Amino acid sequence: MAASAFAQTAAPTPAPSPTATPRIDQREVNQQHRIAEGAASGQLTAKETQHLEKEQARIDNTEAKAKADGKVTAKERRKLTREQDVASRDIHRAKHNKRVAPTAG
Structure with missing residues (x-):
C-alpha cells in the first residue's frame, strides 16, 4: 500500500518552456553539419557554402524574433x-x- 501512495505523490514533470524549440534546434544542427560536410568534401563551392550559411542565419533571425x-x-x-x-x-x-x-594542388 505504501508503494502505491508513493507513486501518487511523485512530482509532476515540468511543462516545457513556451519558447522551447528542440526539434527546430536539432534540425538546425543537422543542417549546419550537412553544410560543413559538403564544404569539407568539395561538394559545395565557396559561394554555395556562403549562400547556405546566410540562409541558416536568416532562419536563426526568424527564430530569435519568434522567441x-x-x-x-x-x-x-x-x-x-x-x-x-x-x-x-x-x-x-x-x-x-x-x-x-x-582542389588545392
Missing part, C-alpha cells in the same frame, strides 16, 4: 519548419549538382 515575445506560437513554428524545409532542399541541390570546389 522575443516569450512564446513561440504554432504559426511561428510552422514558418520556421517551412524555412528549414526550403533550406534542406537547397543544401541537397547544392551538394548534388555538378559544381565542385576547386
Whole structure:
C-alpha cells in the first residue's frame, strides 16, 4: 500500500518552456553539419557554402524574433519548419549538382 501512495505523490514533470524549440534546434544542427560536410568534401563551392550559411542565419533571425515575445506560437513554428524545409532542399541541390570546389594542388 505504501508503494502505491508513493507513486501518487511523485512530482509532476515540468511543462516545457513556451519558447522551447528542440526539434527546430536539432534540425538546425543537422543542417549546419550537412553544410560543413559538403564544404569539407568539395561538394559545395565557396559561394554555395556562403549562400547556405546566410540562409541558416536568416532562419536563426526568424527564430530569435519568434522567441522575443516569450512564446513561440504554432504559426511561428510552422514558418520556421517551412524555412528549414526550403533550406534542406537547397543544401541537397547544392551538394548534388555538378559544381565542385576547386582542389588545392
